[in-house]
Amino acid sequence: MNPLRRTLLKSSAATGAMIAASAVGLLSVQNVLAAEWNKSAFEAKTAADAVNSLGAATAANSADLVIKAPDIAENGAVVPIDLISNIPNTESLSVLVDNNPLPLAGSFSFANGAVPMVGVRLKLAKSSTIKVVAKAGGKFYSASKEIKVTVGGCGG
Amino acid sequence: MADPMKIRAKVQGDVAEIRVLMGHPMETGQRKDALGEVVPPHFIQNITAKVNGKVVLEGQIGTAVSRNPVFTFKVKGAKAGDKVSVAWTDNKGEQRSDEATIE
Numbered sequence: 001m002n003p004l005r006r007t008l009l010k011s012s013a014a015t016g017a018m019i020a021a022s023a024v025g026l027l028s029v030q031n032v033l034a035a036e037w038n039k040s041a042f043e044a045k046t047a048a049d050a051v052n053s054l055g056a057a058t059a060a061n062s063a064d065l066v067i068k069a070p071d072i073a074e075n076g077a078v079v080p081i082d083l084i085s086n087i088p089n090t091e092s093l094s095v096l097v098d099n100n101p102l103p104l105a106g107s108f109s110f111a112n113g114a115v116p117m118v119g120v121r122l123k124l125a126k127s128s129t130i131k132v133v134a135k136a137g138g139k140f141y142s143a144s145k146e147i148k149v150t151v152g153g154c155g156g
Numbered sequence: 157m158a159d160p161m162k163i164r165a166k167v168q169g170d171v172a173e174i175r176v177l178m179g180h181p182m183e184t185g186q187r188k189d190a191l192g193e194v195v196p197p198h199f200i201q202n203i204t205a206k207v208n209g210k211v212v213l214e215g216q217i218g219t220a221v222s223r224n225p226v227f228t229f230k231v232k233g234a235k236a237g238d239k240v241s242v243a244w245t246d247n248k249g250e251q252r253s254d255e256a257t258i259e
Contacts, residue, residue, distance in 0.1 A: 037201040042218040078222045097220050101186055105220035112231075114212040115171060119228030123184070123220050 042104050047096045047131060050104040054094055056133045056140040062087060065132050065143035076124040076149040083108075083118050087136040090116035099128035124149045163256035165240045172234035172258050174205065176242050177226050184219035200225060202245045207234050207258075209241075234258055 041053035051057060068082035083093045092109040093116060100123070108118045116134070124147060131144040159179035165172055178200065185197030197219060205213040205227075212231050234240075236258050243253035 037216050042216070082228070100220050102184075102218055102220065104218050106215055106217040108213060108215040108229075110213060112207070112210040112212050113233045115230035115232055117230055118213070118215070119175075119226070120217075121222040121226050123182075123222050 038104075038107065041107070043102065044104060045102065047098045047103040050096055051131075051133060051142075054104075054107065054133060054140075056094070056135070056142070059133050059140035059142040062134070062141035062143055065134055065141055067130055067132055067143060067145040069130060069145060069147055071146075072148045072150065073124060074150050076126065076151055078121050079124050079147060079149070080119065080121050081130060083120070083132050085116040085134045085136070085141075087116075087134055087141055090134050090136040092135045093118060094133045095120065095122070096131040096133070097122060097124055097128050098131060100125050158250060158252045161242055161244075161252065161254040163240055163242055163254055165234075165256055165258040167234070167236050167258060171230045171232050172207075172238070173228065173230050174240055174258075175226065175228045176205070177224060178203075178242075178244055178252070179224055180244075180246065182219065182221055182223045182225060186219070198246065198248060200244045200246045203227065203242065204244075205229065205240065205242045207231050207240055208238050 041050050044050035044053055064086040066084040073079040083095055085093055092107060094107040095105045096103045097105055105122050106120060110116050127148045129144050129146050131142055134141045162177040165174040180200050181198055183195050183198040187195045189195050199219050200217055203215040204211060213229050238258045239255055240258060241253060241255040245251045
């Protein structure tokens with residue numbers, strides 16, 4: 001992460017000057033947004049929309065992506081899931097829960113020796129397919145796994 | 157200020173396994189309280205992990221991540237004595253950063 005860019009982004013909130021600057025093309029909007037929270041993807045209501053927002057609509061199925069998770073989760077509020085990519089040059093991994101109200105759960109990118117794996121604990125509203133999308137060498141790959149939930153994760 | 161994170165980092169062979177627990181309610185904005193009022197969303201959006209000042213993991217997360225999130229990741233080449241620092245920012249702009257030493 002570029003600390004200067006962070007500072008600039010923060011000051012832009014106060015002045016709005018940076019927004020004006022990017023609007024006239026002085027800054028690459030794409031680069032500025034890259035490190036920011038991907039609002040459109042996280043607020044997508046269907047897994048397909050979220051995958052499109054990640055730019056991964058063309059993801060090919062891959063057996064080199066491993067999802068380690070229980071087949072049956074007793075408590076949907078905490079489902080431990082490990083995502084592991086054996087695809088060379090994996091840059092990022094995203095995980096989606098198809099049947100959640102907002103399917104995209106997280107997106108992780110790796111650098112400086114980080115192994116392309118991440119363990120997370122997710123909430124599952126009900127039994128669902130978990131999908132992992134990997135970006136490697138500019139291409140997208142995906143894999144999925146079914147998890148049955150006996151108690152939902154969105155109780156009141 | 158949010159509770160401190162618990163960071164555990166151990167070298168196993170040529171890889172360091174790092175485990176981070178963040179204390180955070182991770183409210184989805186979908187849940188209703190006892191009075192039937194919707195509890196407003198309050199969740200971590202961005203996490204960054206560094207080893208010796210170099211970014212190793214950047215994550216954007218949504219409301220589907222469980223309360224008090226735990227993340228596990230591995231870094232090749234990290235050695236005992238290296239410093240791990242982890243930071244998060246949530247949707248209300250709150251943030252927290254903690255550091256630990258790899259064992």
